[in-house]
Amino acid sequence: MKTFGFAAQAATAPLAPFSFERRDLRPNDVAMEVLYCGVCHTDLHQVRNDWGWSQYPLVPGHEIIGRVTAVGTAVTHYKVGDHVGVGCMVDSCQECDQCRKGLEQLCRKGNIQTYNDTERFSCDPVARTYGGYSKHLVVREEFALRVPDGLDLSKAAPLLCAGITTYSPLRTFNAGPGSRVGVVGLGGLGHMAVKLAAAMGADVTVISRSKNKEADALALGADRLLVSTDAAAMAAAADGFDLIIDTVPVKHDINPYLPLLDVDSTLVLVGQIGPLAEPSTVPLLLGRRRIAGSPIGGIAETQEMLNFCAKMNVLPDVEMIRMDQINEAFERLDRADVRYRFVIDMASLPATQAA
Structure with missing residues (x-):
């Protein structure tokens, strides 16, 4: 052809x-x-x-x-x-x-x-x-x-x-009613993570370096925005997340996000393919926290995602x-x-x- x-x-x-x-x-x-x-x-x-x-x-x-x-x-x-x-x-x-x-x-x-x-x-x-x-x-x-x-x-x-890349870790790590989900980055992947997590019934927080994206985050379905450069706000949010989806597509420092995880909770990298700033193991060891990576989903899960988006009008x-x-x-x-x-x-x- x-x-x-x-x-x-x-x-x-x-x-x-x-x-x-x-x-x-x-x-x-x-x-x-x-x-x-x-x-x-x-x-x-x-x-x-x-x-x-x-x-x-x-x-x-x-x-x-x-x-x-x-x-x-x-x-x-x-x-x-x-x-x-x-x-x-x-x-x-x-x-x-x-x-x-x-x-x-x-x-x-x-x-x-x-x-x-x-x-x-x-x-x-x-x-x-x-x-x-x-x-x-x-x-x-x-x-x-x-x-x-x-x-x-x-x-x-x-x-x-973008849809399946964020849907898959949300499903894998049991996002849903009662779960607390953080989303780092509000680009192509991040905005889908917010929409999908909200549609699943999770409590959703966008984590950003400034308040500039607060209106966008709320419009997309987030419950709030957490400013990562605000030390007092970050300290108050410690142990406050069951899952954090990190969508940033370049080398960056994930250390500020690790203390935000609750015990036995996970930060999932879906954006950056390559090196990161060196993470500290202290919050991992003290809180039995995890850093994970996730690619796309399989064909059955991708079809499930499409069906879910049609049902919940997520686009x-x-x-x-x-x-x-x-x-x-x-x-x-x-x-x-x-x-x-x-x-x-x-x-x-x-x-x-x-x-």
């Missing part, structure tokens, strides 16, 4: 039109027209090769909403015209203990990322993966997600990454852009100038593109 999108040809190059081919449908494949694609901070990191493993040309995009255009002969769950989503992964070994438990994101052999990866399990010959900044996508049925009726297609795309706050605005959007994303997630209207792609 010939298709087109926008790709980076090098770490220093802007995204530009790019033509390429998707694989022909295998029996268990679903083909879709991409309708909307979210813009994740990971896309910016990958395009700029901040983590050192980017391969070019690179077509980003792992928050994808589409319409099914064709199905393979063995597909049973989807038909032409269905609305489906694709998140951060498009395959896994399907055989290891983690995959059998529905934890494909923790596949022992490594899941296949939606872009900047190599299909290793079910593709012959081995092929590169290209993401959702494109007109069409082909994915195996098991990694397509059904978009529930009533979920706004134009806003749903960020749920496939990200988004700014719609055209495909040709992506480089400007990256610049704005780099300086945190977005509330709270960009979504590309893929109808803005031209009818044809040059290679």
